[in-house]
Amino acid sequence: MAGIRLEGLTKRFDDGTVAVRDVDLEIEDGEFFVLVGPSGCGKSTLLNLIVGLESPTRGEVFVDGERVTRRDPGKRNMAMVFQSYAIYPHLSVRENLAFPLRVAGVPPVERDHRVVEAARALELEELLDRRPATLSGGQRQRVSMGRAMVRDPVAFLLDEPLSNLDARLRGQMRTEIARLHRRLETTTVYVTHDQTEALTLADRLAILDGGEIQQVGTPREVYRAPANRFVAGFLGAPPMNFLRGTRDGMDLVLPLGPMPWPSGLPDGTVTVDVGVRPEDVREVGPTEGRADDDVFRFRARVELVEWLGSESYAHVEMPRGGDSAQRLVVRLSPGGDVAEDDDIDIELARSRLHFFDPGTGIRLRVDA
Amino acid sequence: MSASRSRLDRVFQSATALVVVVYALLPLGWLLSISLKAPGDLSDGRLVPGRITLEHYRAVFADPHFPAALRNSLGIAGIATTLAIVFGSLAAYALVRLRFPGRSLVMGGALSIAMFPPIAVIGPLFDLWRRVGLFDTWTGLVLPYLSFTLPLAIWTLSAFFRDLPWELERAARVDGATRLQAFRHVIVPLAAPGVATAAILVFVFAWNDFLFAMSLTSTDHARTVPAALAFFTGASRFEEPTSSIAAASLVVTVPVVLVVLLFQRRIVAGLTAGAVKG
Numbered sequence: 321m322a323g324i325r326l327e328g329l330t331k332r333f334d335d336g337t338v339a340v341r342d343v344d345l346e347i348e349d350g351e352f353f354v355l356v357g358p359s360g361c362g363k364s365t366l367l368n369l370i371v372g373l374e375s376p377t378r379g380e381v382f383v384d385g386e387r388v389t390r391r392d393p394g395k396r397n398m399a400m401v402f403q404s405y406a407i408y409p410h411l412s413v414r415e416n417l418a419f420p421l422r423v424a425g426v427p428p429v430e431r432d433h434r435v436v437e438a439a440r441a442l443e444l445e446e447l448l449d450r451r452p453a454t455l456s457g458g459q460r461q462r463v464s465m466g467r468a469m470v471r472d473p474v475a476f477l478l479d480e481p482l483s484n485l486d487a488r489l490r491g492q493m494r495t496e497i498a499r500l501h502r503r504l505e506t507t508t509v510y511v512t513h514d515q516t517e518a519l520t521l522a523d524r525l526a527i528l529d530g531g532e533i534q535q536v537g538t539p540r541e542v543y544r545a546p547a548n549r550f551v552a553g554f555l556g557a558p559p560m561n562f563l564r565g566t567r568d569g570m571d572l573v574l575p576l577g578p579m580p581w582p583s584g585l586p587d588g589t590v591t592v593d594v595g596v597r598p599e600d601v602r603e604v605g606p607t608e609g610r611a612d613d614d615v616f617r618f619r620a621r622v623e624l625v626e627w628l629g630s631e632s633y634a635h636v637e638m639p640r641g642g643d644s645a646q647r648l649v650v651r652l653s654p655g656g657d658v659a660e661d662d663d664i665d666i667e668l669a670r671s672r673l674h675f676f677d678p679g680t681g682i683r684l685r686v687d688a
Numbered sequence: 689m690s691a692s693r694s695r696l697d698r699v700f701q702s703a704t705a706l707v708v709v710v711y712a713l714l715p716l717g718w719l720l721s722i723s724l725k726a727p728g729d730l731s732d733g734r735l736v737p738g739r740i741t742l743e744h745y746r747a748v749f750a751d752p753h754f755p756a757a758l759r760n761s762l763g764i765a766g767i768a769t770t771l772a773i774v775f776g777s778l779a780a781y782a783l784v785r786l787r788f789p790g791r792s793l794v795m796g797g798a799l800s801i802a803m804f805p806p807i808a809v810i811g812p813l814f815d816l817w818r819r820v821g822l823f824d825t826w827t828g829l830v831l832p833y834l835s836f837t838l839p840l841a842i843w844t845l846s847a848f849f850r851d852l853p854w855e856l857e858r859a860a861r862v863d864g865a866t867r868l869q870a871f872r873h874v875i876v877p878l879a880a881p882g883v884a885t886a887a888i889l890v891f892v893f894a895w896n897d898f899l900f901a902m903s904l905t906s907t908d909h910a911r912t913v914p915a916a917l918a919f920f921t922g923a924s925r926f927e928e929p930t931s932s933i934a935a936a937s938l939v940v941t942v943p944v945v946l947v948v949l950l951f952q953r954r955i956v957a958g959l960t961a962g963a964v965k966g
Binding site for chain 2: 371373393394397398399400402404408409410419420467471
């Protein structure tokens with residue numbers, strides 16, 4: 321087991337594209353660390369740099385304080401699970417699991433022992449003599465995991481391991497991976513574009529965009545205080561609502577109405593991007609709620625209802641949308657049956673607003 | 689409608705296949721017929737021999753030169769095939785997987801060598817081999833066979849390597865295999881159909897070659913079967929050895945057919961099924 325440290329890691333491909341730019345990252349020993357971002361954000365390249373399948377243009381990779389930047393992938397003793405599983409099709413499940421041990425020169429008796437052990441942990445014992453072609457997607461996934469486990473590696477690297485599975489199996493395997501990590505306590509780096517996987521699995525996560533790390537933190541930290549507009553919009557389903565606010569004297573004017581200009585915003589700011597998560601824009605009964613300055617309260621017409629079973633969301637017209645005709649996504653109260661074209665009462669606590677610089681997208685801190 | 693359509697399709701398919709098979713097998717059948725005919729019946733104009741005799745086959749194996757020629761053929765074609773596959777697969781792998789300057793130049797160069805008419809090099813090669821002592825040796829034949837078949841092997845194999853899922857090799861590398869181990873344990877077994885195809889092509893080229901064998905050998909020391917057949921005398925020196933040559937031709941065709949059939953079992957599509965989600 322080992323911690324992984326990346327210093328100023330940059331990867332420029334031959335065609336000039338920079339897939340990873342200046343990444344500094346410290347992954348702690350035993351941590352479940354998730355790299356998340358949209359496709360093309362460089363997360364898989366970053367993983368390949370860690371395992372050594374790509375060599376960086378600049379920067380260093382340290383494992384347990386030891387520099388491994390130029391070391392062969394096989395010599396780093398990391399195990400990787402590929403999106404495509406990458407099971408050797410000409411070998412049986414048993415031979416697949418034994419492959420890393422075989423090339424490492426582990427004697428056959430111990431090899432067998434460890435293969436059976438890994439197979440038992442993943443409930444693969446029945447399948448040991450089968451060929452990969454006869455296995456289902458979930459079983460292949462398990463074989464791929466087993467091959468990673470059998471070596472007792474210093475770290476597990478998983479590259480979108482669940483994205484080829486159907487939704488039900490994905491949830492099941494997700495739980496299984498979490499359980500496996502809790503049991504083995506091996507440092508794990510997990511690449512995904514799926515925010516549910518990222519938020520549920522991660523001890524900490526890094527959000528990447530355009531080859532650069534946007535934010536690193538625990539799932540709660542990044543969800544509650546996104547470092548910039550990108551992170552704010554990327555995490556959360558349905559995504560955060562964004563509004564444009566302008567300064568008017570001592571007021572901040574939003575399409576929802578005016579509010580006192582938040583103290584703490586940098587001097588000279590004239591416009592801000594304001595974000596609010598759908599769950600913070602609540603539908604309320606007409607009589608409910610207090611009338612005070614901390615809350616926006618308004619009535620709006622429902623355009624569309626998204627019913628998801630356990631929760632539902634309404635897309636409503638902004639009360640003072642003006643010509644922009646912006647929509648706001650609102651969480652509906654559970655059990656209600658709001659329909660399209662209904663008018664509903666909505667409440668929004670001002671303390672729940674996030675402020676971003678409209679130019680750079682960086683989060684602006686305000687005094688509570 | 690569609691049922692009768694597909695039945696019609698099948699009839700046409702079978703008819704076409706039959707024509708092709710007959711066209712391909714007719715010369716062989718004719719050869720077989722000649723090799724079995726009694727000496728006097730050779731020009732009786734019948735495809736099915738009236739009297740059947742194995743006399744010519746006996747003559748072939750009684751000929752002192754034939755076993756030597758067979759040994760030479762097997763040895764030379766075998767060595768040429770092994771070397772072409774070993775070097776060809778390594779070269780093809782490098783050409784497919786590694787980016788280096790002059791890559792396409794190597795591919796193009798290989799192709800142009802394969803296109804080169806062998807007859808053009810026979811004269812100079814004859815002189816050269818006499819001078820350096822390679823005339824009438826196994827090496828003297830293996831070398832030209834290698835130069836003409838290696839490009840073939842490289843092209844065939846690189847086409848196969850290109851289609852292999854690259855992630856398997858990456859997985860092998862992460863699993864601790866060196867590049868060579870990954871190549872040997874993962875790439876080559878998966879490319880087995882390609883390796884078999886290339887091996888057949890190379891073997892058949894070397895086995896069937898008449899030009900080099902005729903020009904660069906002079907004795908039983910290295911003369912291969914196609915060349916030896918030309919010097920065949922047959923059962924008796926007073927008759928044309930047509931039947932014996934036919935018998936000998938059949939005897940040397942059988943190994944080729946066997947090799948092809950043997951390898952064909954490995955040329956099955958879908959060997960890579962299940963490696964990655966397809």
